[in-house]
């Protein structure tokens with residue numbers, strides 16, 4: 001298997017069966033994971049040195065018109081306590097984040113009809129004019145090409161839209177009818193053609209996922225070559241159809257992070273909150289496996305508990321933007337440091 005790993009490192013993506021075997025072997029064998037992490041770390045250091053970029057995550061709304069089976073803020077979850085930030089509150093989050101050292105803000109939310117192109121363009125212009133030295137990332141789901149173009153014209157720089165799985169049949173197991181992989185991939189292509197630094201990614205361990213579907217995810221990433229990747233473990237939420245499904249494994253997530261870094265050396269790759277929620281040292285292990293981004297929570301304190309995508313999601317301690325010193329200490333402990341800059345894609 002080490003030979004297969006070296007092949008990937010040398011730029012040759014093996015066929016799906018061999019890649020699936022490599023994924024299964026790395027999930028099971030600590031020595032193969034360690035070898036992949038060492039290769040990934042070397043690539044990260046070559047591209048980014050010892051710097052880790054920080055992104056201030058602002059969860060703007062937990063209203064959503066969609067009903068993805070894995071998501072705690074899906075529209076059918078009557079137990080969710082819904083909220084929506086005002087522009088003033090979002091601007092206050094950005095001001096607090098800027099003072100703390102953040103130079104990228106990520107506006108994340110469900111697909112909420114309140115956020116028309118006009119509303120969002122107004123927010124984007126206000127944030128960019130208050131903080132012209134900052135990058136603005138949006139993560140607001142699928143919209144029309146015209147809508148994406150309007151948001152880009154207003155000044156947004158980046159857009160995150162996880163593809164979740166590159167296998168159409170698997171996509172249909174995770175989403176209700178009406179949401180299709182084809183539509184999601186069209187959105188990703190639109191975003192990139194418009195000029196956004198575009199991010200995609202997937203959950204590790206989602207129900208119905210196999211080493212073969214993960215191999216397809218890697219193949220998709222290596223072809224699409226996103227500027228950003230979002231790869232974190234699946235964690236069930238009690239008020240969803242997947243409440244009783246097991247969570248993804250930390251080890252498999254780490255191995256996938258390493259493979260993605262090896263495949264895409266310059267990609268901006270977060271150690272996700274989900275990884276930190278599953279293991280106390282998940283964030284640090286993610287960075288040692290090839291990640292180079294952390295996204296502390298900059299949302300107002302009173303809404304953080306309401307943006308509960310999965311059970312036990314962290315939003316305090318080093319996950320909270322106001323505890324940057326704690327995060328800095330943890331990163332120093334693994335030989336990394338926080339970089340205060342926009343941290344654009346290479």
Ligand code: SF4
Pocket residue numbers: 064065066067068071072073074075109110111141
């Ligand atoms: S995953 Fe996104 S689109 Fe799906 S229900 Fe949750 S917030 Fe809405």
